Amino acid sequence: SQGYGTGAIKxxxxxxxxxxxxxxxxxxxxxVTCAETxxxxxWLGANPPSLSxxxxxxxxxxxxxxxKPADTTVLFNSPGLTTDMVDAKYAANSSxxxxxxxxxxxxxxxxxxxxxxxxSWVEITPKEASGT
Numbered sequence: 001s002q003g004y005g006t007g008a009i010k011x012x013x014x015x016x017x018x019x020x021x022x023x024x025x026x027x028x029x030x031x032v033t034c035a036e037t038x039x040x041x042x043w044l045g046a047n048p049p050s051l052s053x054x055x056x057x058x059x060x061x062x063x064x065x066x067x068k069p070a071d072t073t074v075l076f077n078s079p080g081l082t083t084d085m086v087d088a089k090y091a092a093n094s095s096x097x098x099x100x101x102x103x104x105x106x107x108x109x110x111x112x113x114x115x116x117x118x119x120s121w122v123e124i125t126p127k128e129a130s131g132t
Contacts, residue, residue, distance in 0.1 A: 004024060004025070004027055004029060004030050004111070005022040005023070005024030005030040005033065005034065005042060005044070006029050006030050006033040006111070008020075008022055008024075009022060009033055009034075009037055009040060010033075013037075019037070019039050019040055019041070021041045021042070021043070022034065022040065022041070022042045022043070023042075023043050023044075023045070024042070024043075024044055024045070025044065025045060025046075025047065025114075026044035026045060026046040026047070026048065026080065026081050026114065026115040026116070027044070027111060027112055027113065027114060027115065028105055028106055028109055028110060028111055028112070028113035028114075028115055028130075029110075029111020029112065029113075030042070030044060030111075031044055031081055031099050031104065031105030031115060032101065032105045032106070032107050032111070034083050034099050034105075035083070035099050035100065035101045035105055036101070036107075040083055041083055041084055042081075042082060042083045042099065043080055043081075043082050043096075044080060044081040044082070044099070044115070045080050046078040046079060046080055046081065046114075046115060046116060047078065047114075048078060048114045048115065048116055048117070048118075049114055050078075050116070050117070050118050050119050050122070051076060051078060053118075053119060053122065054076045054119055057119075057121075058074060075094070076119070077094055077095060077120075078094070078116065079094065079095045079096055079097045079116065080094070080095075080096045080097075081096070081097055081098075081099045081104055081105070081115060081116075082096050082097075082098060082099060083098070083099050085098050097116075104116075106126050106127075106130075109126055109127060109130045109132065110130050110132070113126065113129065113130045117129035117130075
């Protein structure tokens with residue numbers, strides 16, 4: 001799934017078929033479904049709206065200091081979420097975090113909440129980020 005993985009999991013369950021690994025975008029609803037579904041193996045790739053904040057911060061830093069990055073490609077750490085942590089070599093400046101109810105995914109918040117909710121340098125709760 002390029003978006004929500006919940007539909008794929010539910011379709012397999014409804015068809016009485018075995019679950020397959022799910023790769024989807026890092027939306028809260030999919031993460032909750034992955035955490036709550038026995039046997040689900042999920043990787044949720046993050047491309048959160050907070051990347052815009054990272055880009056603005058970089059631009060302001062360049063304007064303030066006059067120092068440009070050495071490379072024209074700048075990689076931000078926007079960790080993927082997974083049900084099963086593995087020892088792997090990820091792309092430069094990237095990582096993974098375990099899907100955990102109440103810690104990285106939130107059953108009481110909107111399924112469309114993009115994860116992670118903010119860059120590490122912003123103090124905001126998932127509830128605040130969801131607008132509820």
